[in-house]
Amino acid sequence: MNTLMDIRQELQTLASSAPAIIAATTTTAELADAEAAITGKRSPIAMARRGLGKIDPEQRRDVGILIKQVADALQHDIDQRRNELTESEETAALAADAVDMTLPGRAPVVGTHHVIQQVIDEIVDIFVALGFTVARGPEIETSFYNFTALNIPDTHPSRLESDTMYVDFGDADEGVLLRTHTSPMQARYMEQHDPPVYVVVPGKVFRADPLDPTHSPVFHQVEGLAVDTNITFGDLKGTLEMFAKQFLGKDTEVKFIPHYFPFTEPSAEMHAFSNGRWLELLGCGMVNPAVFENVGYDPSAVTGFAFGMGVERMAMVRHGIQDLRHLLENDARVLRQFV
Amino acid sequence: MKFPLSWLREFVDVPAMETAAIVDAFESLGHEVEEASPLEPEFSGVVIGKVLDIAPHPNADKVRVCQVDIGSEVAEIICGAWNFEAGAYVPVAVPGAVLGGDFVIAKREIRGLTSNGMICSEAELGLGDDSDGIMVLNTDYPQASESLGMDFASVVGLPDVFFDISITPNRPDCMSVVGLARELAARLDLPLKERSPRLEATADATPLTITIEDDRCPRFTVRTVRNITVGASPHWIRRRLSIAGMRPINNVVDASNYVMLELGHPSHAFDRQRLGDSIGVRRARDGETITTLDDLERTLVAEDIVVVDASDQAVSIGGVMGGASTEVHAESVEVVIESAMWYPPMILHSSKRLQLRSEASARFERGMDPNFCMTAADRVAELLVEHADGVAGSAYDVYPNPVEPLVIEYPLSETNRILGIDLDATTSIGYLEKLDFGVTGEDPLSVVVPTRRPDVKRPVDIVEELARLHGFAAIPGRVVSGTGGGLPPDVVAERKLRRVLTALGLSEAMTFAFIGPSDLDVLRLAPDDPRRDTIAVINPLREEEGVMRTTLLPGLIKAAAGNHARGFLDIAYFEIGKVFLRSDDVLPAQPDHLGFILTGERDADIGEQARGVDVRDGVGILERLGSATGASLTVAAANEGGFHPGRCGQVSIGGQIVGLVGELRPSVAAEAGLKGRVVMAEIALAPLLATVEPWRLVAPSSYPPVVFDLAFEIGKNVGAGNIVETIKDVTGPELESVSIFDVYSGDGIADGRVSVAVRITMRAADRTMTENEVTPMRKIMVEAVESRHDATLRGSV
Incomplete structure (x- = not known):
């Protein structure tokens, strides 16, 4: 006969004995059995709930509250224990799935951009940020654009076959050749565009130099040209110094020393102080009025500066490359370093 | 241009300053x-002595006993050299002196007598090659007589500084000590100490006849010198030539070379007896030969120019190199010094063609000052008078069209327009006058x-x-x-493609x-393949490296x-570059191509089998490029020389063939030194990059898809990929994707046929698609595939 006293008694007994039973379970299966015994259909709590109807209605509410308190407290213990057991059982199961964490990872293969292309892109981007655009031109070129339009006289030694590679194409008298610099695009670009002109020209160039640690018959240059109504040598200096600071670091010191190129006057070489020594970085100068005349610009109306730099040289300076041939042999051990 | 600073100092009083400052001045x-390095004496403790008396050694025949005044005392020195007499001023290494860095001189007993030092030769002092006798200073360094007992190093100008300066090709005037001195003087604001040669000349008894028949020799000057004694040059001349990188020959040749280095203008000395009484200049004859000073016989062409003797025999290649037949020799007594102006391009071509680039030709090809010829010849004569006992003879000068200096009108505004700075008239005139330009007027300046x-x-x-x-x-x-x-x-x-x-x-x-x-x-291109x-x-x-590439594949x-030869077999390389194709234009067609090569294995991992690359890796890369650029790229079977006949495809973009992809034939790969399957592709870049518009976003649909599979049986040679193309072709925008997930032949499939299973995903942007809607679409797909590819559907729709 379930009396009020009996129900209270049983609940108190359960509340004091069940936590130890729950804590004593060692597997989720044991816990499930224990849970059935404590809160299941035949558990004292279920019995108490079923007996609630027979209780004096005045007491029923208090007893109901007591049942809920005991049931909630035990369910909390059970859930907590279940979490503990689930995690420890998962951990035990994962031990069999362990990986030697000192093994190398399974890395996807990622290719590299050639360092020459990287340096070209970087140089180009610096000038694009200064408001220049980009043009590219033919690698097989006429001697007119490669030499004559650039004020290089017919008798200049660079035209000789000891310096320039010619190809068997077209008018032999004119001379069709592998361009020896990117400068022909100065003339081509000015012929095709009215001033103002702000352009850089990256590309391959060719010289009859046998391969050795510092020479290659094929290498790369980036040419630059700025022509406007008010371009001065001061613009050349400031702009190229800015380039050097962007490319080599903002504390880079530069100096301009007079030099000679037929297509610029005055001409200069820019040297930069890098890694403890002065390096010849590029050639530059104010566009020679003869070049303006050759492309149909009025040299009394516009002025301009031009520059050209060797990309391999820039890459060698930047990356500590002593032998140019490393850039040319496509050795997998080298290319993978071009990250 | 190599020279010691002491030589430069003869023309400009360079103040005592750090070498680095001089370097900066030249550079500015x-x-x-190229180089600026100290020239230090290779000795110490060597003083100037005067030989007072010489006596035979009582116990030896080959040495003599000298009493030498070394200022502080008279030292007895035993000497084995015989090239001097009493009265000679000589360098004396006194006890304690060090020669050559580590050879210490001490008092030494020689056959019973003590030698209190050593009289030195050039070689012992590191000042030249001559080790036959000791240095006798009386003639070469007369100032030695005023410095008895003083340090010998200062007599030979030590310590000094060696300079090597690279001269840009536009500045032939700086290929000389005086030219660089003029520049440095301008920079340092110091006067240039130029002087004209002083000669007391007596006319030739038999005048030379000079005939110039070629206007590529615009000026030809001659000075004769008689009564010379050919021998070694003074030590200081030989030493300066050596420092400049030229070998001393004899006092005549050395004088000519010395003047070239000092003043810039090359000259040439002929032996008068061998030359005769006539000298001329004419165009060379094709095939004409001349033996040059280096004893090589040279064959000339009509573009060359020669100096000829009375019998019209070539005795020199003008401006390039003299001939052996009129070379100055030990018994020469009279010389003809030629100092001419030669047309620079001609010198350039002759010297390049003859592979005979001399110090002289390097100067003439850049252009010498025609108004300086006579001065140079006279300076050579002056040296021969001073150092070869010569007597100056007549001067001759053929200069039909004297060159007048150019006058340039210079508006001062030009400075600001080009440089961005203002320089006033006074400053500008000052700069120009320092460089020896004449200036009149104020603005414009007449320069x-x-x-x-x-x-x-x-x-x-x-x-x-x-x-500057x-x-x-x-x-x-x-x-x-x-x-x-x-x-x-x-x-x-x-750039996107590269990424x-x-x-x-x-x-x-x-x-x-x-x-x-x-x-x-190697690629087995057909004989008529345009790439050949x-x-x-x-x-x-x-x-x-004999021809321009028409393909990136080689x-x-x-x-x-x-890389395979080095043992690295897993290669995946691409290249973007130009190929060069014949055209009817002024220049060849030079389109950019993209090529790639894949070899070796992929997905290698610990304990797992890697797989080798095959042609589908190549196709997959091309497809990715197509989707990245928006180009509609397709591949169809093709047969191409050098490629695997069953694993080669033609690549098309928008229906236009743009290249190929395939595996090399195993025999081709092996011949090329490649191991395993070799996948290659090459396509023209322009069609791939034709879609240059920025991509536009397609918003993803939030409605569910309808997914179903279809399996077709088709002929083996139909190409499963065509089923995909056909389904895309006949289905509307609701087709989200269609992909092949199985290709099967064998049990249950007729011979010569394969089963191809495709998974189709349909999804509408604006609604949930219903079965009623999808069914007719599915029917259209099946009918199209069946009718276009002789296919049969496996199972039911």
């Missing part, structure tokens, strides 16, 4: 200093250009002179702001733009083969 003028300066022709050349003297460093910089435009679409698109390719695991290779003709044979119509390099460096094959 545009004369790059008279010295005839030694062929580089100054227009006002902008004056700007350069002003900028003002100093490039003093011109303030300013950063330009361009007119914009940014990266053109083709550059943007190409996709590297993300797909390919590395960028760069190979030469020229290949060898046999590289195309290569453009040859006329002067290739190597035979295997370069990539070589790049991969080099």
Whole structure:
């Protein structure tokens, strides 16, 4: 006969004995059995709930509250224990799935951009940020654009076959050749565009130099040209110094020393102080009025500066490359370093 | 240009300053200093002595006993040299002196007598090659007599500084000590100490006849010198020539070379007896021969120019090198010194063609001052009078059209227009006059250009002179702001391609733009393949670089083969570069191509089997490029020489064939030194990059898809990919994707046929698709595939 006293008694007994039973379970299966015994259909709590109807209605509410308190407290213990057991059982199961964490990872293969292309892109981007655009031109070129339009006289030694590679194409008298610099695009670009002109020209160039640690018959240059109504040598200096600071670091010191190129006057070489020594970085100068005349610009109306730099040289300076041939042999051990 | 600083100091009083400051001064003028290094004596403790008395050694025949006044005392020195007499001033290494760095001189007993030091030869002092006798200073260094007992090093100008300066080709006037002195004097604001040669000449008894028949010799001057004694030059001349990199020969040749280095203008000395009484200049005859001073017989062409003797025999190649037949020799007593002006381009071509580049030709090819010829000849004569006992004879000068200095009108505003700074008239005139330009007027300036300066022709050349003297460093910089435009679409698109390719695991290779003709044979191109119509390099460096590439494949094959030879077999390289194709234009067609090569294994992992690459890796990469650029790229089976007949495809973009993809034939790969399957592709870049518009976003649908599979049986040679193309072709925008997930032949499939299973995903942007809607679409797909590809549906719709 379930009396009020009996129900209270049983609940108190359960509340004091069940936590130890729950804590004593060692597997989720044991816990499930224990849970059935404590809160299941035949558990004292279920019995108490079923007996609630027979209780004096005045007491029923208090007893109901007591049942809920005991049931909630035990369910909390059970859930907590279940979490503990689930995690420890998962951990035990994962031990069999362990990986030697000192093994190398399974890395996807990622290719590299050639360092020459990287340096070209970087140089180009610096000038694009200064408001220049980009043009590219033919690698097989006429001697007119490669030499004559650039004020290089017919008798200049660079035209000789000891310096320039010619190809068997077209008018032999004119001379069709592998361009020896990117400068022909100065003339081509000015012929095709009215001033103002702000352009850089990256590309391959060719010289009859046998391969050795510092020479290659094929290498790369980036040419630059700025022509406007008010371009001065001061613009050349400031702009190229800015380039050097962007490319080599903002504390880079530069100096301009007079030099000679037929297509610029005055001409200069820019040297930069890098890694403890002065390096010849590029050639530059104010566009020679003869070049303006050759492309149909009025040299009394516009002025301009031009520059050209060797990309391999820039890459060698930047990356500590002593032998140019490393850039040319496509050795997998080298290319993978071009990250 | 190599020289010691002491030589330069003869022309400009360079104050005592750090060598680095002199280097900076030259550099600021545009004369790059390749080397500036101290010249130190290789001895210490050597003083000037005077031999007072010489007596035989009582116990030895080969040495003599000398009493030598060394200032502080008279020392008894035993000496084995016999090339001096009492009265000779000599260098004496006193006890304690050190020669050659570690040879210490001490008192020494020689056959019973004590030698209190050593009288030294050039070789012992590191001052020359002569070790036959001791140095006798009386003639070569007369100032020695005033410095008895003093340090010997100062007599020979030590310590000194060696300079090697590289001269830009526009400045022939600086290929001399005086030329560089003039520049340095201008920079340091010091006077240039120039002087004219002083000669007391007596006319030739028999005058020379001079005939100039070629206007490429615009001036020809001669000075004769008689009564000479040919012998060694004074030590200081020999030493300076050696420092400058020239070998001393004899006092006549040395004088000519010395003057070339000192004043810039080359000259040549003929033996008068061998030359005869006539000298001329004419065009060479084709096939004419001359034996030059280096004892080589040279064959000339009509473009060359020669100096001829009375019998019209060539005795010199004008401006390039003299001939052996009239060479000055030990018994020569009279010389004819020629100092001429030669047409620079002719010198350039002759010396290059003859491979005879001399110090003289290097100067003449850049252009010498025609108004300086006579001075140079006279300076040679002066040296011969002083150092070869010569007597100056007559001067001859054929100069039909004297060159007048150029006058340039220079508006001062030009300075600001080009340099961005203002220089007033006074400053500008000051700079120009320092460089020996004559200036009159105020604005514009009338600038008279010295005839030694062929580089100054227009006002902008004056700007350069002003900028050099003002100093490039003093011109303030300013950063330009361009007119914009940014990266053109083709550059943007190409960069994107490179990013996709590297993300797909390919590395960028760069190979030469020229290949060898046999590289195309390796590829087994058909005889009429247009890629065999290569453009040859006329002067290739190597035979295997003899023609311009018409395809990227050979370069990539070589790049991969080099790695295979080194044991690196897993290669994935791409290259973007030009190929060169014949055209009817002025220039060849030079389209950009993209090529790639894949070899070796993929997905290698610990304990797992890697798989080898095959052609589908190549197709997959191309498809990725197509989707990255928006190009509709398809591949169809093709047969191509050099490629695997069952694993080669033609690549098309928008229906236009743009290239190929395939595996090399195993025999082709093996011949090229490649191991395993070799996947290659090459396509023209322009069609791939044609879609340059920025991509537009397609918003993803939030409605559920309808997914179903279809399996068809088709003929083996139909090409499963065509089923996909057909389904895309006949289905509307609701088709989200169609992909092949199984290709099967064998049990249950008829011979010669394969089963192809495709998974189709349909999804509408604006609604949930219903079965009623999808069913007719599915029917259209099946009918189209069946009718176009002779296919049968397996199972039911």
